[in-house]
Amino acid sequence: xDQVFTTDPVVEGVHxxxxxxxxxxxNKAVGRVLSDIAAMGARPQWLxxxxxxxxxxxxxxxxxxxxxxxALCSRFGATIIGGDLSKGAQLELHLFGTGLLPSGSALLRSxxxxxxxxxxxxxxxxxxxxxxxxxxxxxxxxIFLRETGLVNAMMDVSDxxxxxxxxxxxxSKVGADLDAEAIPVVDGLNAxxxxxxxxxxxxxxxDPGSLQAQWKDRFGSGLPLIGKITxxxxxxxxxxxxxxxxxxxxxxxxxxxxxxx
Amino acid sequence: xDQVFTTDPVVEGVHxxxxxxxxxxxNKAVGRVLSDIAAMGARPQWLxxxxxxxxxxxxxxxxxxxxxxxALCSRFGATIIGGDLSKGAQLELHLFGTGLLPSGSALLRSxxxxxxxxxxxxxxxxxxxxxxxxxxxxxxxxIFLRETGLVNAMMDVSDxxxxxxxxxxxxSKVGADLDAEAIPVVDGLNAxxxxxxxxxxxxxxxDPGSLQAQWKDRFGSGLPLIGKITxxxxxxxxxxxxxxxxxxxxxxxxxxxxxxx
Numbered sequence: 001x002d003q004v005f006t007t008d009p010v011v012e013g014v015h016x017x018x019x020x021x022x023x024x025x026x027n028k029a030v031g032r033v034l035s036d037i038a039a040m041g042a043r044p045q046w047l048x049x050x051x052x053x054x055x056x057x058x059x060x061x062x063x064x065x066x067x068x069x070x071a072l073c074s075r076f077g078a079t080i081i082g083g084d085l086s087k088g089a090q091l092e093l094h095l096f097g098t099g100l101l102p103s104g105s106a107l108l109r110s111x112x113x114x115x116x117x118x119x120x121x122x123x124x125x126x127x128x129x130x131x132x133x134x135x136x137x138x139x140x141x142x143i144f145l146r147e148t149g150l151v152n153a154m155m156d157v158s159d160x161x162x163x164x165x166x167x168x169x170x171x172s173k174v175g176a177d178l179d180a181e182a183i184p185v186v187d188g189l190n191a192x193x194x195x196x197x198x199x200x201x202x203x204x205x206x207d208p209g210s211l212q213a214q215w216k217d218r219f220g221s222g223l224p225l226i227g228k229i230t231x232x233x234x235x236x237x238x239x240x241x242x243x244x245x246x247x248x249x250x251x252x253x254x255x256x257x258x259x260x261x
Numbered sequence: 262x263d264q265v266f267t268t269d270p271v272v273e274g275v276h277x278x279x280x281x282x283x284x285x286x287x288n289k290a291v292g293r294v295l296s297d298i299a300a301m302g303a304r305p306q307w308l309x310x311x312x313x314x315x316x317x318x319x320x321x322x323x324x325x326x327x328x329x330x331x332a333l334c335s336r337f338g339a340t341i342i343g344g345d346l347s348k349g350a351q352l353e354l355h356l357f358g359t360g361l362l363p364s365g366s367a368l369l370r371s372x373x374x375x376x377x378x379x380x381x382x383x384x385x386x387x388x389x390x391x392x393x394x395x396x397x398x399x400x401x402x403x404i405f406l407r408e409t410g411l412v413n414a415m416m417d418v419s420d421x422x423x424x425x426x427x428x429x430x431x432x433s434k435v436g437a438d439l440d441a442e443a444i445p446v447v448d449g450l451n452a453x454x455x456x457x458x459x460x461x462x463x464x465x466x467x468d469p470g471s472l473q474a475q476w477k478d479r480f481g482s483g484l485p486l487i488g489k490i491t492x493x494x495x496x497x498x499x500x501x502x503x504x505x506x507x508x509x510x511x512x513x514x515x516x517x518x519x520x521x522x
Contacts, residue, residue: 007309007357009347048268050311050355086270089350094311096268096357 002106003045004099006036012090016133022061024133025093026068032158033097034076035137035199039156040106041146042099044076044139049083052092065093076139107146107154107203112172116152116204116229119211123184124161124198125191132197142201144218150211154203162193162243164202166236172204175232180239182226193238194246204229263367264306265360267297273351277394283322285394286354287329293419294358295337296398296460300417302368302407303360305337305400310344311355318352326354337400368407368415368464373433377413377465377490380472384445385422385459386452393458403462405479411472415464423454423504425463427497433465436493441500443487454499455507465490 010029012018030047037044049069053062066080073080078097121141138156145151153172157164161183165176185192192198205211208225215223236243271290273279291308298305310330314323327341334341339358382402399417406412414433418425422444426437446453453459466472469486476484497504 005307005309005343005357005359007311007343007345007355009311009313009345009355011313011347011349014347014349046266048266048357050268050270052270052272052353082266082268084268084270086272086275086353088272088275088353092313092347092349092353094268094270094355096266096309098266 001100002103004037004040004042004101004106005097006033007094007096008032008036010093010095012092020133022064023068023071026065027072028133029093029095030069030072031135031137031199033095034072034078034139035156035158037097037099038137038139038142039154039201040099040101040108041142041154042101042106043143044078045098045100047073047078047080048096049080050094051083051085052088052090053085054089054091055087057091076137101146105146107151108171109153109155109168110171112153112168112174112204112229113206114174114229114231116206117208117225118165118176118178118202118204118227118229119208119223119225120157120161120184120200120202121223122198122200123186124157124200125185125187125195127195127197128187128191135199137199138201141219145201145203148211148214150205150207151203152205154201157196157198157200157202159196160192160194161202162236162246163196166245168202168204169234169236173233175230175235175237176227177230177237177240178227182224184224262361263364265298265301265303265362265367266357267294268355268357269293269297271354271356273353281394283325284329284332287326288333289394290326290354290356291330291333292396292398292460294356295333295339295400296417296419298358298360299398299400299403300368300415300462301360301362302366302403302415303362304404305339306359306361308334308339308341309357310341312344312346313349313351313353314346315350315352316348362407366407368412369432370414370416370429371432373414373429373435373465373490374467375435375490375492377467378469378486379426379437379439379463379465379488379490380469380484380486381418381422381445381461381463382484383461384447385418385461386446386448386456388456388458389452390448396460398460399462402480406462406464409472409475411466411468413465413467415462418457418459418461418463420457421453421455422463423497423507424457427506429463429465430495430497434494436491436496436498437488438491438498438501439488443485445485
């Protein structure tokens with residue numbers, strides 16, 4: 001077996017607002033890490049949690065976060081095995097997770113091939129309406145997709161479809177042309193492209209017909225085909241028009257406000 | 262083989278002061294994690310790092326931290342394989358580390374037996390003079406101690422000898438009587454008992470003679486014997502007098518100031 005590792009921060013004022021329901025914060029923190037693991041097609045295994053909290057934080061509030069974390073872990077057979085607590089100006093959770101999968105089978109961002117179809121596991125753009133707190137990571141879907149042997153590249157959508165697809169394009173040295181009409185959206189196309197934190201899986205396959213049929217058998221729903229991989233290294237197009245890069249930057253000076261809040 | 266996991270936060274204003282030399286912060290962050298791994302007798306393997314930084318933090322400063330982290334990793338064959346970056350009010354590093362050791366051989370806090378000798382790998386109490394930033398974790402010493410097969414319980418001293426030894430007493434359901442004269446100190450006995458962040462290894466053995474002889478052969482120095490494990494569950498004595506508990510508490514209301522600064 002191969003072991004995969006990931007780490008993710010969830011910070012007050014960046015990933016959630018002060019006073020958010022603690023169980024939702026816990027769900028998001030664990031969900032992000034499980035989504036990273038799912039994006040490689042791995043099965044989650046162990047988690048560790050560092051908590052930073054302001055002096056005076058109610059223990060009951062921290063317990064609520066643990067309830068949210070534990071509930072999502074249980075659902076997918078993951079176990080929180082440790083962590084640490086420190087004080088700081090704002091509430092933060094830093095999660096570390098491991099996953100397992102058969103040796104050499106991890107799905108990476110670097111496997112997309114010109115001519116592949118681009119698919120996504122669900123509706124994009126709902127993060128500002130609260131999905132970024134309440135989402136269920138696509139763990140079973142990620143494992144299933146790996147097991148089909150039909151997926152060439154995969155990742156999770158955590159920064160918006162346009163931004164994340166560029167990572168696949170860069171690492172696979174290919175381009176893509178998206179079909180605007182085919183992208184399943186809520187809140188419009190712009191939210192789907194740039195809002196981030198959908199935590200759906202984004203993947204490419206050279207056999208979309210077989211993959212969609214197997215997906216339908218397993219999950220009873222469609223696996224939307226939203227575009228094609230092209231030979232134009234690094235170029236992202238939408239209905240043939242070039243899409244310029246527009247990513248959320250934590251340290252930019254022209255930051256338009258907190259992320260997803 | 263068994264795999265061990267640990268996580269440790271290093272937070273500005275708690276574990277170091279604003280403006281500290283970045284390489285020292287990096288050394289401390291990695292050192293704490295490697296010390297946790299060493300305390301079980303394991304060999305360090307992988308590390309992941311979450312960084313939280315205030316907007317406007319100089320990239321050069323963060324690079325200095327990575328230089329300090331990488332230098333200590335190299336020394337002990339550990340590798341930083343990933344991490345994440347977020348913004349927040351103060352600079353923080355959250356390190357996650359893994360280590361390896363033969364199956365079932367991890368040294369725990371729960372193995373101390375009445376009649377054991379208590380030993381420590383070096384001088385205690387220098388953390389306020391800067392040792393807490395510049396220390397070298399006892400990785401080789403931890404592995405050596407495990408391999409002797411003579412150690413019953415072990416941990417690293419991160420919160421002061423008195424506080425940390427109580428963890429061994431609680432988990433092993435034993436007591437201890439320390440010999441004040443035998444404790445190797447700098448800055449006096451009080452600093453050794455309560456200052457914390459010495460990152461020496463604290464251990465118990467039922468065969469101190471053989472252990473000290475093997476230690477001398479390997480490292481050319483002494484392994485100070487500083488006390489005895491007793492049958493008095495949870496009771497810590499110093500020259501026969503009971504020592505009351507006095508731990509640093511992150512969330513206490515009667516906090517006497519920042520830790521170790």
